[in-house]
Amino acid sequence: xxxxxxxxxxxxxAIITLVWVVFGIGLSxxxxxxxxxxxxxxxxxxxxxxPFVFTLxxxxxxxxxxxxxxxxxxxxxFWINLALFLFVLNVAALFLAQNLVILVAAFELTTIFxxxxxxxxxxxxxxxxxxxxxxxxxxxxxxxxxxxxxxxKETNSLDLHEALRAYRLSNNTGFLxxxxxxxxxxxxxxIFPFSAWLIRAMVAxxxxxxxxxSATLVKLGLFLGYLFFPILGEFSKxxxxxxxxxxxxxxxxxxxxxxxLKTALAFSTLASLGVLGWCLGAGLIAEFLNFLIxxxxxxxxxxxxxGLMVLRxxxxxxxxxxxxxxxxxxxxxxxxLFSLIGIPLIGSPVKEFLLDSVLHGSKSIxxxxxxxxxxxxxxxxxxxxxxxxxxxxTPKTSLRFRYxxxxxxxxxxxxxxxxxxxxxxxxxxxxxFSEVLxxxxxxxxxxxxxLKNPDFSIPSAFLFKLQEGFGAFMKSLTARFQNQKFQSxxxxxxxxxxxxxSFSTLNVHFELKWTFISxxxxxxxxxxxxxxxLALRSRSRVLTVVSFALAGLSVNFAFLIFGAPDLAxxxxxxxxxxxxxxxxxxxxxxxxxxxxxxxxxxxxxGLSVSVGVVFFLIAVQPPQGLxxxxxxxxxxxxxxxxxKNAVNAIVTGFRGFDTVGxxxxxxxxxxxxxxxxxxx
Amino acid sequence: xxKLFAEGVLILLPLxxxxxxxxxxxxxxxxxxxxxxxxLGLATFIxxxxxxxxxxxxxxxxxxxxxxLGPLGILVTLGSGFLGYLVKGELFASVYLFNxxxxxxxxxxxxxxxxxxxxxxxxxxxxxxxxxxxxxxWTRD
Numbered sequence: 001x002x003x004x005x006x007x008x009x010x011x012x013x014a015i016i017t018l019v020w021v022v023f024g025i026g027l028s029x030x031x032x033x034x035x036x037x038x039x040x041x042x043x044x045x046x047x048x049x050x051p052f053v054f055t056l057x058x059x060x061x062x063x064x065x066x067x068x069x070x071x072x073x074x075x076x077x078f079w080i081n082l083a084l085f086l087f088v089l090n091v092a093a094l095f096l097a098q099n100l101v102i103l104v105a106a107f108e109l110t111t112i113f114x115x116x117x118x119x120x121x122x123x124x125x126x127x128x129x130x131x132x133x134x135x136x137x138x139x140x141x142x143x144x145x146x147x148x149x150x151x152x153k154e155t156n157s158l159d160l161h162e163a164l165r166a167y168r169l170s171n172n173t174g175f176l177x178x179x180x181x182x183x184x185x186x187x188x189x190x191i192f193p194f195s196a197w198l199i200r201a202m203v204a205x206x207x208x209x210x211x212x213x214s215a216t217l218v219k220l221g222l223f224l225g226y227l228f229f230p231i232l233g234e235f236s237k238x239x240x241x242x243x244x245x246x247x248x249x250x251x252x253x254x255x256x257x258x259x260x261l262k263t264a265l266a267f268s269t270l271a272s273l274g275v276l277g278w279c280l281g282a283g284l285i286a287e288f289l290n291f292l293i294x295x296x297x298x299x300x301x302x303x304x305x306x307g308l309m310v311l312r313x314x315x316x317x318x319x320x321x322x323x324x325x326x327x328x329x330x331x332x333x334x335x336x337l338f339s340l341i342g343i344p345l346i347g348s349p350v351k352e353f354l355l356d357s358v359l360h361g362s363k364s365i366x367x368x369x370x371x372x373x374x375x376x377x378x379x380x381x382x383x384x385x386x387x388x389x390x391x392x393x394t395p396k397t398s399l400r401f402r403y404x405x406x407x408x409x410x411x412x413x414x415x416x417x418x419x420x421x422x423x424x425x426x427x428x429x430x431x432x433f434s435e436v437l438x439x440x441x442x443x444x445x446x447x448x449x450x451l452k453n454p455d456f457s458i459p460s461a462f463l464f465k466l467q468e469g470f471g472a473f474m475k476s477l478t479a480r481f482q483n484q485k486f487q488s489x490x491x492x493x494x495x496x497x498x499x500x501x502s503f504s505t506l507n508v509h510f511e512l513k514w515t516f517i518s519x520x521x522x523x524x525x526x527x528x529x530x531x532x533x534l535a536l537r538s539r540s541r542v543l544t545v546v547s548f549a550l551a552g553l554s555v556n557f558a559f560l561i562f563g564a565p566d567l568a569x570x571x572x573x574x575x576x577x578x579x580x581x582x583x584x585x586x587x588x589x590x591x592x593x594x595x596x597x598x599x600x601x602x603x604x605x606g607l608s609v610s611v612g613v614v615f616f617l618i619a620v621q622p623p624q625g626l627x628x629x630x631x632x633x634x635x636x637x638x639x640x641x642x643x644k645n646a647v648n649a650i651v652t653g654f655r656g657f658d659t660v661g662x663x664x665x666x667x668x669x670x671x672x673x674x675x676x677x678x679x680x
Numbered sequence: 681x682x683k684l685f686a687e688g689v690l691i692l693l694p695l696x697x698x699x700x701x702x703x704x705x706x707x708x709x710x711x712x713x714x715x716x717x718x719x720l721g722l723a724t725f726i727x728x729x730x731x732x733x734x735x736x737x738x739x740x741x742x743x744x745x746x747x748x749l750g751p752l753g754i755l756v757t758l759g760s761g762f763l764g765y766l767v768k769g770e771l772f773a774s775v776y777l778f779n780x781x782x783x784x785x786x787x788x789x790x791x792x793x794x795x796x797x798x799x800x801x802x803x804x805x806x807x808x809x810x811x812x813x814x815x816x817x818w819t820r821d
Binding site: 570573576643660670674 | 707708709710711712714715716719720723730747750751753754757758761762765766772774784786788792794798799802803805806807810811
């Protein structure tokens with residue numbers, strides 16, 4: 001029975017693979033011949049999407065065949081093969097779509113496929129990783145949906161080209177549209193700050209990674225950037241340049257010093273995606289397309305190389321590469337590695353083009369440095385893999401910090417000198433300088449990658465010491481916060497602030513006339529003052545909390561007297577809650593520390609700082625004569641927000657942004673609290 | 681803690697939650713609003729937590745699991761701002777939706793509801809986390 005089931009599984013997988021491969025050959029063949037095909041203005045194959053469709057077709061062929069051998073022995077092999085083929089259809093529909101609705105639907109569908117394919121690997125933590133990937137890429141999906149809705153609203157057309165034309169004619173530079181498309185591009189293409197998902201997605205099987213995480217899925221964001229390039233504003237382009245450059249630099253660095261082959265390849269993919277984003281931002285479209293195709297081809301082959309190592313039951317680290325492949329295979333693997341290094345004809349010298357464009361164009365030192373670093377690290381990574389094909393030697397356990405320091409310093413100086421140099425000399429000399437620099441980087445990276453065989457790891461003793469030192473520092477900080485100095489300071493600030501507030505309120509509302517209400521207010525302030533004093537001077541924690549609550553209560557009464565019931569209710573409830581929270585939190589603190597500072601010094605310190613604070617408060621006091629503003633709020637609240645409660649209208653309407661900021665602060669506080677409790 | 685008080689808390693619990701909702705709904709025209717309602721609801725749960733902590737732990741952990749409402753509240757708040765943009769072309773512009781039994785539903789109401797969710801769940805999350813950290817410790821001295 002099991003045997004029959006297995007055979008059926010293999011048979012169905014074979015059929016799917018056959019259909020898939022034929023589809024791939026068809027796609028690549030049609031796109032290569034340059035034919036324009038159109039179906040009801042919904043799908044169209046034209047010069048604009050030829051490169052993308054071609055890449056998809058070619059990658060489909062060999063990934064499809066590999067996937068058959070990889071999955072056919074597995075129980076759910078047929079389903080995974082089917083899902084992969086459906087994913088290819090989905091991406092093809094996305095590339096060919098000419099309609100905004102189809103585009104959005106296909107884009108969202110890729111996220112679902114991505115979740116299914118990562119979760120289906122059933123490796124440890126694959127479900128969590130799939131969730132993480134979906135969470136980050138869904139952000140791009142939602143923003144793309146919002147972008148398309150806004151575009152439709154502006155142009156009233158669902159046809160892609162029609163909408164783009166209408167939007168360009170309207171000369172509109174909607175900032176929100178720019179932000180939305182930027183988020184879509186960045187999140188789907190895993191460019192900083194959305195890079196993390198690609199590394200987490202590496203729990204997926206090798207064919208899935210080859211298809212999704214090197215050839216198709218990660219290119220979708222960039223495809224969107226390419227599609228909507230005509231309406232990308234200066235802001236989006238600059239953001240793509242800088243974020244792409246940062247991603248390229250840091251991820252190429254991580255790739256070089258990562259010992260797990262698949263993770264290292266993921267980091268190098270991230271670096272390449274950063275370079276592609278940079279190209280797009282700089283408007284180098286021809287170079288962008290060239291690198292996009294070449295990268296998809298060589299990176300998917302390298303991922304399949306990892307898959308082969310898994311099938312042969314070898315380990316996944318770089319040291320296992322040498323034992324995993326036969327001589328002829330090693331020779332063949334040189335081809336994708338040459339592409340990775342960027343040898344002309346086989347690879348794309350796109351990074352050097354970028355360097356050239358920066359040196360001739362913006363001449364930004366920052367970009368030159370990032371580019372030089374990216375070229376050095378990525379090429380060195382390629383050389384390191386070449387070396388790993390032939391040597392089984394384990395790398396040195398750590399690269400010393402000083403080497404790294406010297407390298408960064410040298411890079412910095414090279415960039416500084418280079419940027420200073422290109423500012424002064426004619427364009428021709430700049431070109432020569434760029435060529436010499438490129439050659440120098442090739443030699444340097446070959447030496448670095450081949451000879452040093454670097455493996456960067458921070459010694460654990462160092463980390464331990466760092467942690468210990470931090471713990472001791474935090475302990476001493478807690479003790480300092482509890483001693484005399486801090487108490488005196490808080491009390492002085494409290495006293496001065498209440499005095500200042502009472503003075504200003506009496507001045508504004510009562511013009512210094514002594515009435516019954518003034519007496520009540522004065523009494524309340526005295527209670528608040530005494531509450532604060534008791535809270536800070538007492539050695540019992542319960543008394544501290546209760547006295548503070550007393551101070552709060554008297555202030556609440558003051559609010560009521562001033563005719564602000566909203567504030568009074570809120571303040572009262574908040575007082576209640578923090579009373580409970582304080583009681584719980586104070587008992588978590590260590591016992592009171594013995595003070596080593598004399599009382600006099602403490603008071604002197606507290607007074608001097610609090611006098612400064614009071615002067616600051618006086619400086620930021622609002623101007624007098626605010627009654628016009630008050631009346632305007634009362635009138636406009638009814639008219640604009642249709643609310644009779646002006647306080648609510650201000651909080652939710654006029655100052656809505658502020659309130660959003662406040663609740664986000666609350667959210668951050670909860671996060672911080674969680675982190676603290678976890679570390680406890 | 682007397683038994684009467686503990687039972688009384690249970691009876692008052694739905695009433696207090698109802699009170700919080702009333703405060704939320706009427707906040708547009710009378711003293712109230714999302715923040716007050718959130719804090720009021722939270723006070724309810726805190727009293728409940730302090731009284732019943734040792735007796736009904738499953739309910740307690742259920743309450744703790746509601747912390748996902750915090751980020752949801754922020755999203756609702758931002759969404760109400762976005763609604764203003766879609767309808768009037770301006771972020772956080774006021775949009776009048778409909779009127780049911782004299783209660784005006786506007787984009788500000790949605791905003792207030794988001795604030796209510798955030799305050800209730802995040803402040804509640806902090807409180808319940810604290811309360812869960814060994815009870816013995818805070819009754820020690």
